[in-house]
Amino acid sequence: MAEMTAVGVVGLGTMGAGIVEVFARAGVPVVASEIDGTALERGRAHLVGSTDRAVSRGRLSPEDRDALIGRVRFVVGLSDLADVDLVVEAVPERLDLKRLVFGELSKICKPSAVLASNTSSLSVTEIAVTTDRPDRVIGLHFFNPAPVMKLVEIVRTVVTAPSVVADAQALCARLNKVGVTIGDRAGFVANALLFGYLNQAVTMLESGFVTRDDLDAAMKLGAGLPMGPLTLLDLIGLDVGLEVLDTMYDRGGRNQRHAAAPLIRQMVTAGLLGRKTGRGFYTYGTPAPSPEAPADGGTDVVLVTDEPVIAAAMASDRPEDVVGLHVHRDAVAEVVRSVLTGDAAVAAARAVCAERGLVPVVCGDRSGRVVNALLFPYLNDAVKMLEASYATVEDIDHAMTLGCGYPAGPFEQLDAIGPGVVLDGLRAMYEETREPGLAPAPLLSQLVTAGRGFRSESLR
Numbered sequence: 001m002a003e004m005t006a007v008g009v010v011g012l013g014t015m016g017a018g019i020v021e022v023f024a025r026a027g028v029p030v031v032a033s034e035i036d037g038t039a040l041e042r043g044r045a046h047l048v049g050s051t052d053r054a055v056s057r058g059r060l061s062p063e064d065r066d067a068l069i070g071r072v073r074f075v076v077g078l079s080d081l082a083d084v085d086l087v088v089e090a091v092p093e094r095l096d097l098k099r100l101v102f103g104e105l106s107k108i109c110k111p112s113a114v115l116a117s118n119t120s121s122l123s124v125t126e127i128a129v130t131t132d133r134p135d136r137v138i139g140l141h142f143f144n145p146a147p148v149m150k151l152v153e154i155v156r157t158v159v160t161a162p163s164v165v166a167d168a169q170a171l172c173a174r175l176n177k178v179g180v181t182i183g184d185r186a187g188f189v190a191n192a193l194l195f196g197y198l199n200q201a202v203t204m205l206e207s208g209f210v211t212r213d214d215l216d217a218a219m220k221l222g223a224g225l226p227m228g229p230l231t232l233l234d235l236i237g238l239d240v241g242l243e244v245l246d247t248m249y250d251r252g253g254r255n256q257r258h259a260a261a262p263l264i265r266q267m268v269t270a271g272l273l274g275r276k277t278g279r280g281f282y283t284y285g286t287p288a289p290s291p292e293a294p295a296d297g298g299t300d301v302v303l304v305t306d307e308p309v310i311a312a313a314m315a316s317d318r319p320e321d322v323v324g325l326h327v328h329r330d331a332v333a334e335v336v337r338s339v340l341t342g343d344a345a346v347a348a349a350r351a352v353c354a355e356r357g358l359v360p361v362v363c364g365d366r367s368g369r370v371v372n373a374l375l376f377p378y379l380n381d382a383v384k385m386l387e388a389s390y391a392t393v394e395d396i397d398h399a400m401t402l403g404c405g406y407p408a409g410p411f412e413q414l415d416a417i418g419p420g421v422v423l424d425g426l427r428a429m430y431e432e433t434r435e436p437g438l439a440p441a442p443l444l445s446q447l448v449t450a451g452r453g454f455r456s457e458s459l460r
Contacts, residue, residue, distance in 0.1 A: 004028065004085035005085060006029040006030070006031060006083065006085065007023050007031070007084055007087070007088065008031040008032075008084040008087040008088070009023070009031070009087070009090060010033045010034075010081075010087060010089045010091060010101055011034070011090035011091035011092070012032055012034045012039065012046065012047075013090065014145075015090050015142065015144055015146060016043065016090030016118075017032075017046035017047045017050065018142065018144065019090055019142050020043075021146065021147045022142070022147055022177075023175070024069070025068055026175050026176070028071070029072075029073070030071060031073050031081055032047075032072050033075050033081060034075075035076070037076055043074070044074055047072065048069065051065045051068060078104055079108060081105065082108050082110065084113060086113065087105055088116045088117075088140055089105070089118060093119060093120065093121070093240070095122050098122065099126070099127055102127050103131065106131035106132045114137075114138065115131060115138075116139065117137075117138075118139075118141055119139060120187075120188070120244060121187050121243075121244045121251075122247060124184045125157040125158065125159075128159070128160075134160075135161045136164055137157065138156060138164055138165065139153065139156075140153075140155075141154075141155060143403045143404075149405075150176075151177065151190070151399060151403035152172050152177045152178070153180050154180065155183070155184055155188060156182070156183060157183075165181060169181060180395040180398055185252070186247060186248040187244065187252065189385065190403040191248070192252070192381070195248065195258065196255075196257040196437075197374055197377070198232065199245055199258065199260060199261055199264070201219070201229035202229075202230070204370070205263070206262065209370075210361065210362070210363040210370050212282075214362055215229065215230060216228020216229065217332060217361055218332055218334065218361040218363075218371050219371065221328070221329065221331040221359055222329060222331065222332040222334070223329075223375050225406060230280075233274065233281065234275050234280035234282055235274065235275055236274070237273050237276055238268050238272065238273045238274050238280055239273050241260075242260055242268050245264070256436065257377070267280065309323065309324035309341075309365045314340075319338070319340040320340055321342065321344075321345045322338065322340070323336060324336030324369075325349060327358060331358065331359065332359045332361055332371075333356075333358040333361065335353065335360050335362045335363070336363055336365050336369055337363075337365065339365070350362070367425070367429040367433075368428070376425045376426050379414050379417075379422055380440060380441055380444065382400075382414075383410075383441040383454075384443075393411045393454055396410060396411065397409020397410065414453075414454050415453040419448045419454065423440050
């Protein structure tokens with residue numbers, strides 16, 4: 001690949017057009033293919049719009065933009081890909097469609113050409129077997145927006161030639177990307193960790209445990225993430241989220257963390273797909289509702305910071321006035337109401353939070369509350385991935401920081417929070433729910449016993 005003279009990209013939606021831009025920015029001639037003229041012009045518009053925005057923001061000169069677009073040849077069909085050295089497929093995430101495309105590419109492309117899929121969760125192996133060269137098939141999973149995001153997951157199958165993997169790694173370096181090489185497993189690294197967390201967040205909303213706005217505020221402010229999980233799902237698209245979850249559930253051993261929440265399926269059926277349809281968990285194109293004003297009533301409230309709010313309430317002679325309060329990052333406070341807590345006490349607690357510059361998040365009384373109940377299982381999933389020798393500490397951290405825009409990778413977070421704190425939190429949640437996905441990974445327990453962190457030299 002390092003000496004390629006041209007590459008092809010099949011499928012020019014938002015992702016495919018972004019991949020075209022990545023190659024063209026690196027000075028590589030690109031043959032950009034779509035199924036018909038209408039789709040081709042739509043893909044061309046994606047590329048022109050993206051590069052025009054880069055010019056307007058001072059990130060690309062008009063001359064460089066013109067040179068970039070000049071490196072791209074737009075074609076209908078696959079026949080013009082006969083002489084390229086690499087083809088990256090970026091058609092919709094359907095196994096039957098991808099297998100059809102790869103079968104045709106196998107007939108058209110020269111024998112030395114490498115065929116790559118940008119699939120985010122499907123089996124690269126199942127795609128590869130439709131070709132006459134499974135040893136030259138690989139996954140190259142770019143992240144959206146491709147020109148900006150630095151990560152590429154390089155997915156090798158059991159028959160991918162080592163030279164093809166090495167060339168893919170060199171290609172990522174040439175494109176100024178960080179390539180993380182992994183095996184062919186459902187969801188790979190980033191999606192396997194991300195979508196379990198997103199799915200659990202929807203389940204939390206669906207159960208009435210916490211409201212939409214409080215849930216997103218908790219994770220954005222309390223966990224320091226770029227956006228809340230429901231906002232992120234709207235951005236990704238609920239239909240895409242459902243496809244990824246279904247694929248990971250079916251191919252990943254039917255892990256219940258990947259069993260799509262019924263609410264997601266219902267919203268997709270109703271056409272509420274997120275930003276692209278104007279409505280998902282939020283409605284787009286209309287002003288956001290004003291946050292609820294905290295009450296300033298005269299209720300004397302008892303604030304407790306223990307895990308079992310109900311136990312403290314029962315020990316009090318006025319359980320209706322007892323609420324839990326847990327502060328994260330000096331930014332958000334979880335206001336925990338038990339089954340006996342009165343509305344007046346909640347309102348008073350919200351007012352106390354507002355007076356101290358904290359965003360109040362009201363939730364039910366259970367282990368982990370909101371932030372830790374979503375954060376700790378995600379960290380545990382990362383430990384299980386490391387424990388299975390699927391990826392290294394650095395690769396997993398890179399996947400989440402460079403692929404998902406997280407401010408820190410899971411192992412950096414684990415060491416910052418303290419593995420013992422996470423272990424204790426997981427044990428409490430598991431004992432309360434007996435959900436298998438919350439059982440602490442043995443490696444986590446072992447490292448706590450040994451007094452070691454995850455970013456120590458022996459684990460890297």
